[in-house]
Amino acid sequence: MTDQFPTLPANLLPADGRFGCGPSKVRxxxxxxxxxxxxxxxxxxxxxxxxxxxxxxxxxxxxxxxxxxxxxxxxxxxxxxxxxxxxxxxxxxxxxxxxxxxxxxxxxxxxxxxxxxxxxxxxxxxxxxxxxxxxxxxxxxxxxxxxxxxxxxxxxxxxxxxxxxxxxxxxxxxxxxxxxxxxxxxxxxxxxxxxxxxxxxxxxxxxxxxxxxxxxxxxxxxxxxxxxxxxxxxxxxxxxxxxxxxxxxxxxxxxxxxxxxxxxxxxNGGLPGMVERTTANSRVLYGWADARPEARCFVSDPANRSLVVGTIDFDDSIDAARIAKILRANGILDVEPYRKLGRNQLRVGMFPAIDTTDVEKLTAAVDHILDEGLAGV
CATH class of the missing domain: 3.40.640.10 (Type I PLP-dependent aspartate aminotransferase-like (Major domain))
Structure with missing residues (x-):
């Protein structure tokens, strides 16, 4: 039997849903x-x-x-x-x-x-x-x-x-x-x-x-x-x-x-301009994780948190794999964790080509999934 995943509200969908950590979004x-x-x-x-x-x-x-x-x-x-x-x-x-x-x-x-x-x-x-x-x-x-x-x-x-x-x-x-x-x-x-x-x-x-x-x-x-x-x-x-x-x-x-x-x-500003973009992306993702009681940044030391690859752990009460499946069914792609790490987490690419507004939409989409109880275990 095919699992049916809920449709997310259109206003929560990024303009471009590619958040893979390689291959990554292509302009x-x-x-x-x-x-x-x-x-x-x-x-x-x-x-x-x-x-x-x-x-x-x-x-x-x-x-x-x-x-x-x-x-x-x-x-x-x-x-x-x-x-x-x-x-x-x-x-x-x-x-x-x-x-x-x-x-x-x-x-x-x-x-x-x-x-x-x-x-x-x-x-x-x-x-x-x-x-x-x-x-x-x-x-x-x-x-x-x-x-x-x-x-x-x-x-x-x-x-x-x-x-x-x-x-x-x-x-x-x-x-x-x-x-x-x-x-x-x-x-x-x-x-x-x-x-x-x-x-x-x-x-x-x-x-x-x-x-x-x-x-x-x-x-x-x-x-x-x-x-x-x-x-x-x-x-x-x-x-x-x-x-x-x-x-x-x-x-x-x-x-x-x-x-x-x-x-x-x-x-668009050379390397400093690109770092400005990835810094903005990472600030959105990590700030969101810090504000959600069910989530936390996998890299505990803020100085070591990547600007380009963000990993977010979830409490055991949350099924991160189901979050990723719901997102994928709605066109938000490749946020699954690295396969060999084996953690209950999402991994998000935040490379220069990714717009900060799309990272904001991604976090809003996960908020909706969590608030509606769509990914509980």
Whole structure:
């Protein structure tokens, strides 16, 4: 028997009901960018000028968005952040890495490093999901790694180079944070991310802002006799990026969507303007949770509450999964919690493309569900 879910009042429905934490809401103009590129770009060689011009525009736009320091470069390749973790074990970690882990994704990089037989076992400082460790150096580690934003839990950690880090590279997983959280890029050596979060595009690519020290490290390791698969060779990615291309054929539609998004970001205040948008979104969500007796913010320390991914726990008397199903039946999508976390909660994407008025409508819709007793257990 099919479960019937109530229809919510029309005045409680957001103009756009997409609140996923990746893939995330795509602006209509980004889809139009693919249509506009259908002639002369889509379906043409990625090594010719038309596609390379898109890559060049995107690299330049990201450089402007992050106000890259002198000598930093935007590097890109295929495979997303998951592929980057493996590439880093081959071409970025010299001998041993140190990791701050506080959720599923920050832990995956540490796991990849541990499985690499040519590296020493990584040092790991872990915090429980919902909490977050402070940036720190690790003795004997030539890479220090953590996530700017832990997508699975909604906790964020600032990008701050530890005072005693020496010549260790600071490598930041910014998959869900880049473009929506504040960052001073000179505090990191590698700030890598995927397109499907703040940049509102499809996955399958990774981008990284790299310092001169990181680029030098890549060259040094590449010159050794370490075996590095061609697809995961970071030196190959650097060399091709400088030509505004990728080693393998990229998803050109994703490039067009992301280029349009970066142009929109830079035209609307750059990174400070985007942080203003995500701050407004998060203020609405967390303020609402603080005011509801049945709800509470999963990340207890306000300083660690993400501006781009919000996680809200509910009392045992409330069935958060039913709330998500009612919302989905009414066109409000993808607020289910991260599947492996297994909590009675909602997880809400608050990326720059999401309008604050829609977050307000979302909370009003949940208010209605709770006040009408539609999600009790």
């Amino acid at each position: 209509p103009a980004q889809i139009q960018a693919i249509v506009d590129g259908a002639t002369g770009v889509v379906g043409t060689s990625h090594r010719q000028a038309a596609v390379r011009d898109v890559v060049g525009s995107l690299r330049e736009g990201l450089s402007d968005l992050f106000s890259l320091p002198e000598g930093y470069e935007i590097v890109l390749s295929l495979g997303g952040a998951t592929a980057f973790w493996d590439a880093a074990t081959y071409g970025l970690i010299r001998e041993r890495s140190g990791h701050l882990t506080f959720g599923e994704f920050s832990g995956k990089f540490a796991s990849a490093a541990k499985k690499a037989p040519w590296l020493a076992d990584p040092a790991v400082v872990a915090a429980e999901p919902g909490d977050a460790p402070a940036p720190r150096a690790f003795e004997g580690c030539d890479v220090i790694a953590w996530a700017h934003n832990e997508t699975s839990t909604g906790a964020m950690v600032p990008v701050t180079r530890p005072a005693d880090s020496g010549d260790s590279l600071v490598v930041i997983d910014a998959t869900s944070g880049a473009g929506g959280l504040p960052v001073e890029m000179d505090q990191a050596d590698v700030y890598y991310f995927s397109p499907q979060k703040c940049f509102a595009s499809d996955g399958g690519l990774w981008f990284a802002a790299m310092s001169p020290a990181a680029i030098q490290r890549i060259a040094e390791i590449n010159a050794t006799d370490r075996f590095i698969p061609a697809f995961l060779n970071l030196q190959t990615a650097v060399d091709n990026s400088r030509k505004n291309q990728t080693y393998n054929t990229p998803a050109v539609g994703t490039l067009l969507m992301m280029d349009d998004q970066v142009r929109w970001m830079n035209a």
